[in-house]
Amino acid sequence: MEKSVVPFADELLIIGGSAGSLDVLLQVLPELRVPVSKAIIIVVHRKNINDLILTELLSAKTTVPVKEAEEKDPIQQNIIYIVPPDYHLLIENDKTFSLDVSEKVNYSRPSIDVTFSSAAEVFGNKLTCILLSGANADGVEGLKAAKRNGGTIIVQHPDSAEIPYMPLQAIKAIEADYVLNDEELKDYFARLNV
Amino acid sequence: MFIIKDEDVELLINDLLEIHGYDFTNYSKASLKRRISNLFITDRFPSFAEFRYKVRTDNDYLLRFVEQVTVNVTEMFRDPLFYKTLREEVIPNLAARPIIRIWHAGCSTGEEVYSMAILLKEANLLHKSLLYATDINPSVLEKMRKGIFPLSQMKQYSENYHTSGGTSSLSDYYTAQYEWAIFNKSLGEKIVISTHNLVSDSSFNEFQLIVCRNVLIYFDKDLQNKVFRLFDQSLETLGYLALGSKETIKFSSITAHYRQLGNKEKIWRKV
Ligand SMILES: C[S@@+](CC[C@H](N)C(=O)[O-])C[C@H]1O[C@@H](n2cnc3c(N)ncnc32)[C@H](O)[C@@H]1O
Numbered sequence: 001m002e003k004s005v006v007p008f009a010d011e012l013l014i015i016g017g018s019a020g021s022l023d024v025l026l027q028v029l030p031e032l033r034v035p036v037s038k039a040i041i042i043v044v045h046r047k048n049i050n051d052l053i054l055t056e057l058l059s060a061k062t063t064v065p066v067k068e069a070e071e072k073d074p075i076q077q078n079i080i081y082i083v084p085p086d087y088h089l090l091i092e093n094d095k096t097f098s099l100d101v102s103e104k105v106n107y108s109r110p111s112i113d114v115t116f117s118s119a120a121e122v123f124g125n126k127l128t129c130i131l132l133s134g135a136n137a138d139g140v141e142g143l144k145a146a147k148r149n150g151g152t153i154i155v156q157h158p159d160s161a162e163i164p165y166m167p168l169q170a171i172k173a174i175e176a177d178y179v180l181n182d183e184e185l186k187d188y189f190a191r192l193n194v
Numbered sequence: 195m196f197i198i199k200d201e202d203v204e205l206l207i208n209d210l211l212e213i214h215g216y217d218f219t220n221y222s223k224a225s226l227k228r229r230i231s232n233l234f235i236t237d238r239f240p241s242f243a244e245f246r247y248k249v250r251t252d253n254d255y256l257l258r259f260v261e262q263v264t265v266n267v268t269e270m271f272r273d274p275l276f277y278k279t280l281r282e283e284v285i286p287n288l289a290a291r292p293i294i295r296i297w298h299a300g301c302s303t304g305e306e307v308y309s310m311a312i313l314l315k316e317a318n319l320l321h322k323s324l325l326y327a328t329d330i331n332p333s334v335l336e337k338m339r340k341g342i343f344p345l346s347q348m349k350q351y352s353e354n355y356h357t358s359g360g361t362s363s364l365s366d367y368y369t370a371q372y373e374w375a376i377f378n379k380s381l382g383e384k385i386v387i388s389t390h391n392l393v394s395d396s397s398f399n400e401f402q403l404i405v406c407r408n409v410l411i412y413f414d415k416d417l418q419n420k421v422f423r424l425f426d427q428s429l430e431t432l433g434y435l436a437l438g439s440k441e442t443i444k445f446s447s448i449t450a451h452y453r454q455l456g457n458k459e460k461i462w463r464k465v
Contacts, residue, residue, distance in 0.1 A: 071411050071440055087411075087440060090224035093200070098222040099411045099440050102229070102265040118224055 008095060009039030009077035011126045013192075014119055016112030016142070018045040018134025020162025022057075025132075027182060029062040031189035035078040036064055038128075038192065041119075043083045043112045045134070055082050071099045088114040091122045106138035116142025125150030130185075132156045134166030140173050147174055154188070157181040198231040202242055206230065209250050216260060216330075217393045220417035229263045261331045265412065268302040270309045270343070270364075271354035272407070273439050277309060278359045279459045284434050285317050288402050294323040295401045297428065299392060300409030301327045304338025304385070305351075309358075310405070311381040312367060316360070320384055326399065328390035335387050341377040343368075348375050392421050397428040404429055407438035415445070422446045429464050436461045 017024065021044055046054065058080065059066040069081040075095045083089040088100040088110050105111035116129050116139060129146045131139045133156060143153050153176045158164035160181040171179060180188060203226055210216040218226060239245040248255045271277050288294045294314070298307045307327045314320040329335055343351075352364040368375040390398070392409065404425050410418050425435055426448045435443065435452065437460040443449050452462040 072415060084440060090222070090228065092222065092224045098224050100222075100225050100228075100265065101267050101408045101411070101438075102225075103267055114228075118228065121227075 007077055009037075009075050011038040011077075011128075012041065012075065012119055012123045013038045013128045013130070014041045014043065014115060015130045015132065016043045016116065016139045017132030018108075018112075018136060018138065018163070018166055020133030023162065024156065024182065024185065025058060026061055028185050028189040029058060029064075029080075031186050032062050032064050033190070033193055034063050036192055037077050039075045039077050040064070040080045041069065041083065041089070041115065042080060043089065043110050043115050045108050045110075045136075045138070046085065058082070069097050069099075071097055073097045083110040083115065085110070090114065090118040093122055095122065106136050108136070108138050112139035113142040117145040120145040120149040120151055123151070127151035128154065130154040130156070131167060131170050133161035133163045135163045136166060137169045139166060140169050143170055143174055143176075152177050154178045154180060156185065198227060198234055198242065200227065202246075203227050203230060205246060206249060209246065210260075213250055214256055215394070216391075218263075220393070220414045222412050222414070225265070225412055226263060229265070233259065233262045257331075257333060261333050264330060266302045266331065266334050268305045268408075269354070270305040270347070270351040271358045272306070274354045274357035276436070276439065276459050276461075277313065277354075278357070279455065279461060280310075280436070281313050281317070281359050283455055284403065284436075284461065285313060285319065289317065289319060291402060292322065294319060294403075295326070295399060296323065296403045296405065297326045297328070297399070297401045299328055299390065299404065299406040299425075301329055301338070303334045303343075304341075305343060306405065306407065307338065307385055308341065308343075308377055308381055311384065312355070312360070315381065316362070320381075323384050325385045326401070327385050327387050330389065330391045332389050335389060338385070339387055341379070341382045342374050343377070345370055345373050345375045392424065393417065397424055399428065400430050401428055401433060402430055403434045403436065405436045407436070407441070409438075410441045411438065419446050422448045426464070431464055433464050434461055435464065
């Protein structure tokens with residue numbers, strides 16, 4: 001008999017965050033109920049957490065499989081992909097990943113802008129971007145691209161963000177579809193499938 | 195912001211192949227599109243038609259285009275533990291050879307090649323080594339020829355160097371002048387520099403070690419396979435193939451007669 005293959009994701013959720021975003025992730029991921037019909041990508045800036053530790057930390061909080069995004073991987077639903085440190089993650093038209101070591105963007109590699117923008121082109125209105133706490137303006141240009149292509153924009157409420165700078169920049173620059181505090185974010189993750 | 199459309203990328207790829215002989219057909223389209231869009235914006239072209247005309251007709255601009263569209267970012271001792279493995283497990287196995295031939299394919303401005311020269315020097319093997327440094331872009335190779343790198347990077351490189359097991363001081367290998375680190379001439383003497391296009395050029399020698407890092411991530415599977423065959427033809431039995439930290443030969447046609455060292459670093463030995 002054919003082994004069951006994980007279906008391709010036609011919807012994508014990308015979560016971008018910087019300083020202060022890890023705690024939010026640890027809070028919201030346990031709310032997810034398997035199987036999630038979307039693919040989820042997490043792009044976080046991090047200085048000293050190595051990739052294995054981050055993957056382990058997040059895996060411990062959810063039954064959805066968590067793995068590092070690898071070049072040429074097909075994007076599948078019910079998987080949480082972590083962008084590896086020191087690479088940008090791009091998305092090809094055939095919904096596979098490409099890694100890229102080009103210049104840092106907003107002092108960051110991976111850059112949230114790069115992945116949001118690239119995904120916006122491919123996933124259009126099937127894309128949801130969430131921007132969390134952080135101390136730089138990465139993500140804002142990417143949210144604009146997502147918006148232009150019909151995607152949905154969610155920004156963590158600056159009052160509930162540990163470092164409100166990044167969400168504030170986003171809210172100033174674009175009209176977010178939702179601005180959610182921590183409880184609302186949890187609720188969003190709990191209802192991701194319905 | 196992406197202004198260039200998928201169809202525009204296809205047009206440019208065709209022009210490059212038909213007019214100039216550069217084949218980007220099997221490159222990552224997402225990266226090409228992003229780089230082309232950035233270049234289009236930076237160089238302030240009023241329209242795509244003018245941009246395309248310039249690429250088709252102006253040979254100087256063509257060089258700039260190819261350089262900008264390929265990604266040339268590099269570092270000394272990037273991924274220090276990779277270099278530690280070279281230092282401890284690979285280089286000692288090459289020591290008995292009368293001449294050690296190493297090929298750095300897609301070496302960009304040469305930081306990687308100078309790092310290797312330092313490892314060989316510290317193993318007392320540089321005098322009998324030859325480091326072939328190749329890239330598709332003549333301009334990055336020109337930079338390497340000078341052996342001069344930005345001084346501002348040296349703090350990072352020095353940390354990398356020590357993590358890779360280096361016990362001297364990186365500054366022993368260069369003199370600082372204004373904002374530049376000028377590397378000792380003796381390191382450059384064994385480096386042979388030449389353009390080489392992995393897509394269209396063939397094997398040119400036999401090596402004991404081939405290093406090709408962060409180049410294959412820009413190629414699709416077919417092109418990766420083609421390049422792996424080229425490397426296989428260019429590598430002696432018991433020679434080593436070293437790739438970037440996110441690259442693998444695992445799914446390729448040559449994988450059967452290669453064995454990975456340990457399991458963390460992306461280094462394989464031909465058996
Ligand atoms: C990201 S750099 C990698 C530099 C270095 N190996 C490192 O890992 O730091 C990629 C290099 O591959 C070169 N390249 C791209 N396509 C190539 C081709 N077809 N043949 C040879 N070199 C190529 C680019 O010009 C660039 O210098």
